[in-house]
Structures are given as structure tokens and as C-alpha cells.
Amino acid sequence: MNNADAKFLEKASDLRPSLIKQISSPLYWEDSISNMTARGFDTFIEIGPGKVLSSLVKRIAKDAKVLNVEDGKSMNDTLGALGI
Secondary structure, eight states: OBTTTTBOOOSGGGHHHHHHHHHHSOOOHHHHHHHHHHTTOOEEEEESSSOHHHHHHHHHOTTOEEEEESSHHHHHHHHHHTTO
């Protein structure tokens, strides 16, 4: 997903230009999450300390499962929630 356009990247060759564009362009976070849920994504995992992005996802996709991994315990909890 390219947050600068809120579009899915279909080819590997699109990745590098997409990352460069995201550095200097506004990001379309809400549109990106909405596009993912429209395609059937219902589970989101935030990796890193804090839950800022998780909170934003919950506001946009109220029925989505949102998980957070920031340490060993939360990793185990997330794996368990995913049935892994």
C-alpha cells in the first residue's frame, strides 16, 4: 500500500519510487485503511512501542481486529490471537 496515493502496489518495481514519494508527500492514511478494508482486510498489526496507529485504524475501521506488538508478551498475545 502506498500511503502517498492510497493505492496498492502491484509490482515490485513500484516499491522504490513509492517509498521515495512517501518521504515528501502528504500521506492518505484514512484512504489507505479504507481501501484495505474494501478489499477484505480485517486484521491490522502495529509493530513498535505505543498504539497510536492502532487507535487511528480503530476509528476508521471500527470492526477491524487491531493487534499491537511491542515486546515479547504482546508478540505471544498477537500470535495467539492469530491462531499461530
